[in-house]
Structure formats: C-alpha cells, structure tokens
Amino acid sequence: MSIALKLDALSKTFVVGKQLFGPPKGRVHAVHPVTLEVPEGETLGIVGESGCGKSTLARMLVGLLEPSGGSIEIAGKPLDNADPAVFGKRIQYVFQDPISSLNPRKTVRQIMEVPLKRLHGMDKAQRDRRISEIFAQVNLREEFLDRYPHEFSGGQAQRIGIARALAAEAKILILDEPVSALDVSVQAQVLNLLAELKQRLGLTYLFISHDLAVVEAVSDRVAVLYFGSVVEIGRAEDVFANPRHPYTKLLADSAPVVGRPLTAPEGRETELPDPLNPPKGCAFRARCPYAGERCGEEVPRLEGETQLAACFHPLR
Amino acid sequence: MSFLSLLARNRLALAGLIVMALVVLLALVTPILPLADPDVTNTGNRFLKPFSEGALLGTDHLGRDLLSRLLWGTRLSLAVGFAAAVIAAVLGAAVGIIAGYYGGRVDNLIMRGVDMLMAFPYILLALAIVAALGPGLLNALIAVAAVNIPFFARNIRGITVGIAHKEFVDAAKLAGMGDARIIVSEVLPNVVPVIVIAMSTTVGWMILETAGLSFLGLGSQPPQADLGSMLGEARSALITNPHTSVVPGVMILIIVMAINLLGDGVRDALDPRLRSGALTRPMAATMVQRKGPVPDPQGDNVLDLRGLETQFHVKDRIYRAVGGVSWGVKPGECLGIIGESGSGKSVTALSVMGLVASPPGVITGGAVFYKGEDLVGAPYERLRSLRGREVAYIFQDPLATLHPLYKVGDQLVEAIRVHHHVSDKEARAKALGLLKDVRIPNAESRLENYPHEMSGGMRQRVGIAMALANDPEVIIADEPTTALDVTVQAQILSLLDTLRREKGLAIVFITHDFGVVAQLCDRVAVMYAGRIVEEGPTQIVLDAPAHPYTRRLIACVPELGEGKRALHAIPGLPPAVNDLPPGCAFAPRCDKATEACRQGEIALDAFGARKLRCLFPETELEAAQ
Numbered sequence: 001m002s003i004a005l006k007l008d009a010l011s012k013t014f015v016v017g018k019q020l021f022g023p024p025k026g027r028v029h030a031v032h033p034v035t036l037e038v039p040e041g042e043t044l045g046i047v048g049e050s051g052c053g054k055s056t057l058a059r060m061l062v063g064l065l066e067p068s069g070g071s072i073e074i075a076g077k078p079l080d081n082a083d084p085a086v087f088g089k090r091i092q093y094v095f096q097d098p099i100s101s102l103n104p105r106k107t108v109r110q111i112m113e114v115p116l117k118r119l120h121g122m123d124k125a126q127r128d129r130r131i132s133e134i135f136a137q138v139n140l141r142e143e144f145l146d147r148y149p150h151e152f153s154g155g156q157a158q159r160i161g162i163a164r165a166l167a168a169e170a171k172i173l174i175l176d177e178p179v180s181a182l183d184v185s186v187q188a189q190v191l192n193l194l195a196e197l198k199q200r201l202g203l204t205y206l207f208i209s210h211d212l213a214v215v216e217a218v219s220d221r222v223a224v225l226y227f228g229s230v231v232e233i234g235r236a237e238d239v240f241a242n243p244r245h246p247y248t249k250l251l252a253d254s255a256p257v258v259g260r261p262l263t264a265p266e267g268r269e270t271e272l273p274d275p276l277n278p279p280k281g282c283a284f285r286a287r288c289p290y291a292g293e294r295c296g297e298e299v300p301r302l303e304g305e306t307q308l309a310a311c312f313h314p315l316r
Numbered sequence: 317m318s319f320l321s322l323l324a325r326n327r328l329a330l331a332g333l334i335v336m337a338l339v340v341l342l343a344l345v346t347p348i349l350p351l352a353d354p355d356v357t358n359t360g361n362r363f364l365k366p367f368s369e370g371a372l373l374g375t376d377h378l379g380r381d382l383l384s385r386l387l388w389g390t391r392l393s394l395a396v397g398f399a400a401a402v403i404a405a406v407l408g409a410a411v412g413i414i415a416g417y418y419g420g421r422v423d424n425l426i427m428r429g430v431d432m433l434m435a436f437p438y439i440l441l442a443l444a445i446v447a448a449l450g451p452g453l454l455n456a457l458i459a460v461a462a463v464n465i466p467f468f469a470r471n472i473r474g475i476t477v478g479i480a481h482k483e484f485v486d487a488a489k490l491a492g493m494g495d496a497r498i499i500v501s502e503v504l505p506n507v508v509p510v511i512v513i514a515m516s517t518t519v520g521w522m523i524l525e526t527a528g529l530s531f532l533g534l535g536s537q538p539p540q541a542d543l544g545s546m547l548g549e550a551r552s553a554l555i556t557n558p559h560t561s562v563v564p565g566v567m568i569l570i571i572v573m574a575i576n577l578l579g580d581g582v583r584d585a586l587d588p589r590l591r592s593g594a595l596t597r598p599m600a601a602t603m604v605q606r607k608g609p610v611p612d613p614q615g616d617n618v619l620d621l622r623g624l625e626t627q628f629h630v631k632d633r634i635y636r637a638v639g640g641v642s643w644g645v646k647p648g649e650c651l652g653i654i655g656e657s658g659s660g661k662s663v664t665a666l667s668v669m670g671l672v673a674s675p676p677g678v679i680t681g682g683a684v685f686y687k688g689e690d691l692v693g694a695p696y697e698r699l700r701s702l703r704g705r706e707v708a709y710i711f712q713d714p715l716a717t718l719h720p721l722y723k724v725g726d727q728l729v730e731a732i733r734v735h736h737h738v739s740d741k742e743a744r745a746k747a748l749g750l751l752k753d754v755r756i757p758n759a760e761s762r763l764e765n766y767p768h769e770m771s772g773g774m775r776q777r778v779g780i781a782m783a784l785a786n787d788p789e790v791i792i793a794d795e796p797t798t799a800l801d802v803t804v805q806a807q808i809l810s811l812l813d814t815l816r817r818e819k820g821l822a823i824v825f826i827t828h829d830f831g832v833v834a835q836l837c838d839r840v841a842v843m844y845a846g847r848i849v850e851e852g853p854t855q856i857v858l859d860a861p862a863h864p865y866t867r868r869l870i871a872c873v874p875e876l877g878e879g880k881r882a883l884h885a886i887p888g889l890p891p892a893v894n895d896l897p898p899g900c901a902f903a904p905r906c907d908k909a910t911e912a913c914r915q916g917e918i919a920l921d922a923f924g925a926r927k928l929r930c931l932f933p934e935t936e937l938e939a940a941q
Contacts, residue, residue: 118492188885217874256831
C-alpha cells in the first residue's frame with residue numbers, strides 16, 4: 001500500500017516574549033520532532049489532552065502554520081512551502097466548531113464555490129454540477145445553498161464544512177475534533193457519514209480528538225500525544241485495551257466506562273509540565289509510577305514492533 | 317426591516333432621524349428656494365432684526381440676508397462634515413484592517429505611526445496641517461479627516477484581529493484564496509457594521525471640528541458662508557446684535573444633537589451584543605406566572621420538583637423549555653439528568669433557585685419543594701438566603717463563573733461572609749479548609765492566585781469549594797467536567813463522590829455522558845424535548861433501557877474497549893421546543909412509532925422502581941401496584 005502522508009521529524013517551536021532588541025524570553029516546543037507514515041486509506045487517530053500539541057500538528061499539516069523543522073510529504077511529493085493554497089488541493093481540514101468555520105455573511109453557495117473556483121478554476125456550470133454532486137454525497141438538500149450559516153444546526157453546519165473540504169478534491173482530510181461540538185445523537189450521524197465517504201472516495205483521515213472512545217471506534221491506528229511528542233502508536237484495538245506506555249494506561253483508566261467503578265487512577269494532583277521550562281528526560285516522569293533513574297536523564301524513543309511506545313519501562 | 321424597527325423603538329433616535337432628515341432636505345433644496353443672494357452686501361440694511369421686512373432672520377454686519385447665508389452655510393458644513401467622515405472612515409478602516417489582518421511587524425509599524433498621530437492634541441494637529449497647506453475649506457476638510465483617522469484605525473484593527481483568527485478565515489486560505497481576496501470578501505463584510513457605528517457617532521464631532529476651524533478663519537474664506545465662519549464674523553457684534561451669533565449657533569446645536577441621538581440609536585440597533593438583549597437587565601429571580609393548581613409536597617426528598625414548567629416568551633413565540641418535570645433527591649443521593657442540548661436539563665436546574673433569566677424566562681407551572689417549602693414564587697429575599705447556603709451550583713466553565721479580577725481566596729471569603737457573620741480571619745481559615753477539602757495542593761499559596769493562573773481542573777476544584785462554602789444540602793452540578801481532560805475529569809468525579817458520601821450531600825448531576833452517569837449516579841432521568849422520558853436506578857436503566865430514545869442514545873455513544881465499528885445513529889433532529897408535535901416528541905425519529913404515539917398526551921407511568929413515558933417499551937415492564 002502506498003504512503004499517503006509522511007512526516008519526517010516535523011516540529012514546531014514558538015518564540016515567546018519577543019523583544020524589540022535582544023533574544024526572546026523563551027521558546028516553547030509545541031511539537032517535538034514527529035515522524036509518522038500514514039498509508040493510503042487509513043484512519044489514524046490522534047489523541048491527547050489539551051495542550052499536547054495536537055492542533056499545532058494539524059495546522060502544520062495543512063500549511064496554516066510553518067513548521068520549525070522537518071518535512072511533510074504527500075503521496076511521495078514534498079510540500080515545504082507553507083502555502084495553504086498549494087496544500088489545499090492535496091490535504092484539507094475539517095474544523096472543530098462548525099458554525100465559526102463558516103463566514104456568517106456568506107451564503108452556503110458562496111462558501112462552496114470558493115474552493116471550486118480558486119483551486120480548480122471551474123466555470124459556473126461546472127461548479128453548479130459539482131456542488132449538487134457533493135451535496136448528494138453528504139446528504140444535504142440543495143435548497144440549503146441559498147441560506148446563511150446561522151440558520152443551520154450544528155450537525156448540518158458540520159456537513160457543510162465536510163462538503164467544503166470535499167470540494168477541494170484532496171485525498172487526505174484532517175478532522176480536528178469534528179464531532180466534539182455536536183450532540184451525541186448527531187455525532188453518530190456525522191461519524192457514519194465520514195466512514196461512508198472514506199469508503200466511497202478512497203480518502204485518508206487524520207482524526208484528532210480528546211474522546212478516546214470515539215477515536216477507538218473510527219480509527220485503524222491510534223497515536224497518543226503527550227507534551228508535544230508521540231508516546232505510543234499502534235492498532236486502535238490494542239492501544240487502549242493493552243497499553244504499553246503508562247500515560248496511555250492512565251488515559252484509558254480515566255475514561256468513564258459503564259460498569260466500571262469510579263476511581264481516580266491518579267490520586268495526587270498533577271499538572272502538565274511547564275512548556276517554558278521542560279523537564280529533562282521523559283516528560284511524563286513526574287506523573288509516572290514506574291519512573292526510574294534513566295527516565296530523568298534520557299528522552300525515550302519510540303520502539304516496538306506493531307505497537308510502538310516511547311518508554312524505558314513499557315507495560316508489556 | 318429589523319434595523320429600522322429597532323431604531324424606531326428608540327424614541328430619541330427617531331426624533332434625531334426626523335430632525336436630521338429635515339435639515340438635510342432643507343440643505344438639498346436650498347438652490348431652488350427663493351432666497352436672496354447670500355454674498356451680496358447691503359451696508360445700508362446692516363443688523364436688521366429678525367422678522368424684518370424682506371429678511372426673515374435679519375441681516376448681518378454687511379447687510380447680507382441671514383436666512384440665505386444660514387441655509388447655504390448649513391449645506392456647506394454638512395457636506396464638509398460628511399466628506400471628512402467618509403474619508404476618515406475609508407482610510408482609517410483600510411489602515412486598521414491591514415494592521416489587524418497581517419499582525420506582527422506590519423501591525424507594529426502602522427499602529428505606532430497611528431499612536432504618534434494621536435499623541436498631538438487634535439486641534440493643534442489640525443491647525444498645523446492647515447498652517448502647512450494654507451487656509452481654505454478643502455484644507456480644513458483634509459485636516460479634520462486626517463485627525464480622525466486614528467480613531468477609525470484603532471477601532472477597526474481591534475475587530476479585525478478577532479476576525480483574522482476565526483476559523484472561516486483559515487478555511488478560506490485552504491480554499492485557495494489569497495490575502496487580498498480574503499480581506500475583501502471575508503473580513504470586510506464582517507467589519508462594515510463597526511465602521512458604520514463608528515461613523516454615526518463621529519459625524520457630529522467632525523462637523524463641529526470643521527466649524528471650529530472656520531471660526532478661527534482657517535476654513536471657508538469670505539464671502540463664502542459656512543456655520544463656523546458665520547459665527548466667527550458675528551463675534552464682534554455678540555453683545556449689540558446677538559441674533560447674528562444665535563442663528564448659526566442654534567443650527568449647529570440642532571445638527572450635532574440630532575446626529576448624536578441618531579448615532580447612538582444606530583449603534584444600539586447594529587451592535588449584536590445590545591441587540592441580543594444585553595441592555596435589558598434580567599430580574600433578580602425568574603418571573604412566575606403559575607396557572608392551575610400548585611401540587612402538594614410528597615415523600616422525604618430534600619429537593620423535590622413537581623410538574624415544573626418553564627417557558628421562554630420571545631415576542632409571540634413560546635418555547636416550552638421545561639414541560640412538566642418531576643424529580644427528587646434524598647440526602648446522600650446522586651441523581652443524574654441526561655439529555656442532549658435543548659432537552660431542558662439546564663433550564664430545569666436553573667429554575668430550582670429562580671436563576672433563569674427573566675425576561676424571557678417564565679415559570680408557568682409546578683412547584684419546587686426544598687424541605688417541604690415551595691420555592692416557586694418565594695420572595696427574592698428568601699431565595700437569596702437559600703442560594704448557595706442550602707442549594708449550590710457548579711457550572712461547566714469555572715473560568716466564566718469565577719471573577720477574573722479577584723483572587724480566588726477573596727472570592728471564597730466573600731461567598732462565606734454573604735451567609736455567615738464571621739470575621740475575615742475566620743472566613744479565610746474556612747476558605748483554606750475548603751481548598752484542602754477539594755484536594756488542592758499548596759492550598760495556602762493557591763488562595764493568593766487569580767483564576768487565570770490556575771489550570772482548568774484546579775479552577776473547577778475552586779468552583780466546587782465555592783459550592784461547598786456554606787455547607788449546602790444540595791449541589792446541582794451542570795456538566796461540571798465537560799470542559800476538562802479525561803484524567804482531570806476522573807479526579808473531579810471521584811472527589812464529588814467522596815464528598816457526598818462524607819457529608820451526606822444530595823447531588824443533581826447534569827450531563828450528556830452515560831459513562832459518567834454510570835459511575836457516579838444512583839438514579840438517572842433521561843430528558844427529551846423538555847420532558848423526562850425515562851427514570852430509574854442507573855444500573856437497571858443502562859442495562860435494559862425501556863424507552864426507545866434511551867436505548868438508541870446509548871447505542872450512539874461509542875464505548876472504550878469495543879474497537880472499530882459503525883455507530884447506530886438516530887436519524888433526524890430533536891424537535892424545536894416552540895413547535896412540539898402532539899403526543900410523543902420522539903415519535904418522528906422513532907422506528908416503533910404508530911398513530912397512537914402521535915395523538916394526545918403520553919403519561920410518565922411508574923413501573924416498580926422506574927418510570928417510563930412510552931406506549932411501546934423496549935423491555936417488558938410490570939406495572940406498579
């Protein structure tokens with residue numbers, strides 16, 4: 001199977017406290033070098049808690065943010081200029097908040113026409129035909145085209161967002177928390193639609209979410225992000241069921257599950273490490289019950305066969 | 317239509333609009349009116365009093381007709397004022413949009429330039445510009461426009477910064493739009509209302525400034541009349557012939573007053589915040605208009621709702637947010653209320669203590685019994701003494717409920733001292749104990765923190781500490797963990813669980829997450845379209861849901877540990893609560909619905925320990941004896 005998306009040591013560092021003269025006050029490593037390969041047709045789930053760098057990673061992948069290092073390859077071709085218009089034809093983005101990702105002062109038709117006109121240079125007739133085609137694919141009625149975004153419910157607005165991403169005819173979609181703003185009954189509709197579209201159009205998904213159960217239900221493989229690094233990656237059915245990294249285990253144990261008694265897997269209070277002053281060695285060390293001496297000195301690397309974990313004391 | 321009707325609702329603005337329309341109309345028709353030539357002097361007839369023969373408003377020191385000069389002068393002053401406003405708005409908005417959209421260095425350079433312009437007193441700056449360009453009306457116009465550019469630039473930049481970071485701008489970039497195109501087609505339409513607002517409130521000011529320059533002799537040159545120069549020429553005769561000053565003075569007053577009243581009205585009508593009713597202050601407690609009989613308290617619940625109905629009355633529409641809800645909690649018990657957005661679960665919770673904003677909220681029926689006392693319609697003083705002391709709330713977003721400018725310690729102390737007359741020192745000691753109760757490490761130093769210095773989980777702990785501050789009997793928690801990460805959520809949930817076991821608190825826990833309900837709650841009530849459709853012990857309801865909605869809602873939610881699979885979605889959307897179908901509200905989405913479901917009320921019947929509102933239950937249930 002060919003590789004749809006390849007990241008090689010992709011990283012992002014933000015400069016904080018820029019001064020007119022002299023060096024900046026500090027640097028935040030939002031994403032530590034990430035190396036990943038996503039085969040064509042796969043759904044790769046990316047989970048992590050707030051501040052773990054998942055949105056920064058996603059924005060780099062579509063060219064909205066310039067990487068500080070590393071490279072992105074789509075279908076074997078490198079993309080090194082951060083120009084969203086070039087990225088747009090090959091990789092598209094579905095936003096978390098369906099309403100705020102649609103311009104309130106434009107009709108749905110105007111919103112849908114932009115990628116067709118700008119990326120593919122279609123004329124009016126071609127555009128109308130293509131819009132009808134896409135709207136049929138996402139189960140939206142064509143009478144919606146002349147309405148404004150505020151007239152739609154969250155679920156409908158998210159379908160419009162998906163329709164816009166499809167209009168660019170990119171083969172890879174970055175889904176950034178696409179259902180977390182939706183009600184559960186609508187959430188399932190959108191997830192099923194995404195699965196159906198992927199099947200029919202041969203798409204590749206990067207599915208970013210903080211909801212472990214949703215990620216597990218839709219992904220082939222799952223990558224767990226902690227403090228800007230991938231700490232574990234493996235097949236979706238294994239990662240949470242049999243975690244290797246202690247952090248993945250903590251996540252899995254924390255998720256509320258029907259029929260499991262209520263426990264706080266982490267008794268004492270813990271806060272994320274300070275990004276301005278990152279700890280030496282493994283970032284999870286302070287919260288980890290298995291941490292040893294080596295964890296404080298070296299940063300562990302991702303290792304393993306099918307289920308890779310960045311840990312010196314993996315759980316299995 | 318909505319804009320004009322909103323504007324007309326403001327009487328003063330309407331008056332301003334009418335006066336302004338008259339003045340503009342007069343200025344427009346001036347050339348065709350049978351007026352004397354405004355510039356022809358006739359020193360023989362100088363200083364004629366108003367209402368003299370042939371000169372309605374009298375004449376000035378050169379015997380020129382004042383009425384004619386006034387109308388021609390008004391025409392000129394208005395034209396210059398408006399032109400200056402348009403120029404300042406266009407240039408200022410352009411500068412502001414560019415600075416706000418590009419940000420960084422561009423922004424820094426432009427805005428520091430604007431700051432420099434603002435560092436001079438405006439009149440000095442205008443004088444300097446006119447001095448450099450030479451006197452004349454056109455130069456006065458340029459000066460007034462230039463002086464006002466910074467005002468627009470700063471306003472528009474602020475708005476643009478907000479818009480440039482919106483997701484739809486990112487989406488436009490990904491759709492292949494260039495920066496220039498994005499500015500014109502995505503950003504500009506969203507800032508136009510702000511430009512109009514800023515213009516409407518500054519036009520009057522600019523007319524005054526132009527008049528000021530003309531008054532000093534730097535604007536219109538003799539013999540041409542504008543309102544400022546008329547005033548200037550009349551100055552020497554101020555005492556002997558006051559009418560020459562009063563006539564142009566009154567006109568300036570009328571114009572500026574009318575424009576300012578109108579401008580305020582335009583601002584109020586266009587501002588989305590004011591439009592959504594931010595100016596209407598909600599009442600201290602929810603309005604009560606109970607029709608029908610008030611139910612009697614029953615059972616030994618500490619908090620007991622009987623047939624509560626809360627509606628929102630917006631114009632001629634009635635939203636039945638809560639349509640007859642009954643539940644109760646005993647001490648030490650945890651009741652889960654589960655439902656999707658719009659199901660009425662939060663409005664139910666807020667109705668308990670009369671916290672639903674009125675207008676538009678109205679409690680139209682039922683009762684809320686706290687230890688047998690009906691709180692619906694209780695006097696505000698009584699509600700206030702119970703709020704926080706007996707029934708406390710925890711909300712979803714602690715950042716929004718904690719005051720950003722006060723230290724959390726001070727906020728806790730205030731919460732304690734509202735209900736208890738204790739010294740500051742005692743209250744502080746209690747606050748410290750509360751932070752320790754909710755397991756905040758380094759509690760002493762945390763008292764001195766501001767809310768923004770804490771993480772989301774820490775803030776929610778403070779929110780819980782505040783709810784516990786007065787040892788309430790009941791805590792109503794409205795999605796308290798929805799905004800938190802899973803590891804933090806687990807800690808907060810186990811904290812709530814410990815607290816209720818240790819202190820015998822009754823907890824009402826509102827959520828949309830079955831996993832949370834299963835772990836924390838003894839009983840669960842499922843709400844749909846403002847009503848409870850099923851209620852019972854958590855274990856039984858989740859294991860064998862009896863209402864089709866409950867069963868299908870559970871099936872919608874993926875559960876950890878089941879691997880990749882398709883989800884069973886419920887087609888359609890929940891009904892709008894201002895347009896509920898007759899009979900079962902879920903019938904349009906239900907695969908088991910028949911004609912019977914769509915006709916008439918379906919009662920919430922008791923079956924042993926559980927209650928159900930359905931004609932075709934999913935599981936066999938035995939009717940209660």
